[in-house]
Amino acid sequence: MDISTAITRRRATRAFRPDPVSDEILQRILETARWAPSGVNTQPWQVAVLREATRSRLTAALLDARAQGREPNPDYQYYPSKWVEPFRSRRKECGLRLYEALGVAKNDPAAREIAWRNNYSFFGAPLALLFFLPRGVATGSWLDMGMFLQNIMLAALDHGLATCPQASIADYPDIVRELLGLEDEPLLVCGMALGYADESQPVNQYRLPRAPLEEFTRWYP
Numbered sequence: 001m002d003i004s005t006a007i008t009r010r011r012a013t014r015a016f017r018p019d020p021v022s023d024e025i026l027q028r029i030l031e032t033a034r035w036a037p038s039g040v041n042t043q044p045w046q047v048a049v050l051r052e053a054t055r056s057r058l059t060a061a062l063l064d065a066r067a068q069g070r071e072p073n074p075d076y077q078y079y080p081s082k083w084v085e086p087f088r089s090r091r092k093e094c095g096l097r098l099y100e101a102l103g104v105a106k107n108d109p110a111a112r113e114i115a116w117r118n119n120y121s122f123f124g125a126p127l128a129l130l131f132f133l134p135r136g137v138a139t140g141s142w143l144d145m146g147m148f149l150q151n152i153m154l155a156a157l158d159h160g161l162a163t164c165p166q167a168s169i170a171d172y173p174d175i176v177r178e179l180l181g182l183e184d185e186p187l188l189v190c191g192m193a194l195g196y197a198d199e200s201q202p203v204n205q206y207r208l209p210r211a212p213l214e215e216f217t218r219w220y221p
């Protein structure tokens with residue numbers, strides 16, 4: 001697959017077939033992704049690959065925290081505290097399209113909660129990836145991590161695999177670190193579901209639009 005096709009074809013996938021992904025394929029994806037650029041070649045990313053047993057323990061722990069009403073305490077703030085335009089509208093559309101595809105009504109918070117919790121089971125994907133940065137890195141390393149994440153998503157596509165990056169997995173970093181025994185306390189950036197897309201599911205059948213070039217580009221002579 002050529003790069004432009006891969007970039008435009010990638011989408012957040014939220015329903016997966018149970019078919020396993022071999023260690024060999026994942027290894028090839030990671031081998032490709034590690035060629036991401038990073039400031040002075042620091043390569044600050046760290047990845048945890050969770051197969052079924054650990055993934056289901058993590059899912060149970062996250063669901064439990066959520067059910068107990070535990071306040072999320074992520075290592076960083078991804079979203080603004082106050083939404084302003086045009087981000088407010090884009091976020092709204094993102095949610096509306098998702099819930100529409102899932103058949104969840106606007107005024108049904110219980111159904112929305114169930115849909116949200118699907119994040120914690122990585123939408124049924126056979127593999128869950130977790131991404132960390134060493135504590136104390138400067139802001140630039142977050143750029144490097146973003147490029148690494150995109151590389152993984154594109155390389156996965158090249159193997160017929162689909163992904164969903166998941167900031168939601170970073171809600172309870174302490175639970176994740178404890179479960180994985182990460183004593184050096186790295187920062188949890190996000191998770192990612194990875195597997196074969198279940199294309200029969202409506203949740204995988206819509207695309208969110210993008211703003212036209214004029215909205216975000218200025219050309220200078």
Ligand SMILES: Cc1cc2nc3c(=O)[nH]c(=O)nc-3n(C[C@H](O)[C@H](O)[C@H](O)COP(=O)(O)O)c2cc1C
Pocket residue numbers: 010011012013014094119164165166167168169190207208
């Ligand atoms: C860093 C990052 C974190 C995200 N976290 C979540 C998440 O927790 N749950 C989810 O369903 N989608 C998540 N998404 C997916 C976005 O909602 C999605 O990329 C966006 O709506 C654009 O849709 P598309 O990727 O299908 O084009 C995340 C995306 C990124 C880049």
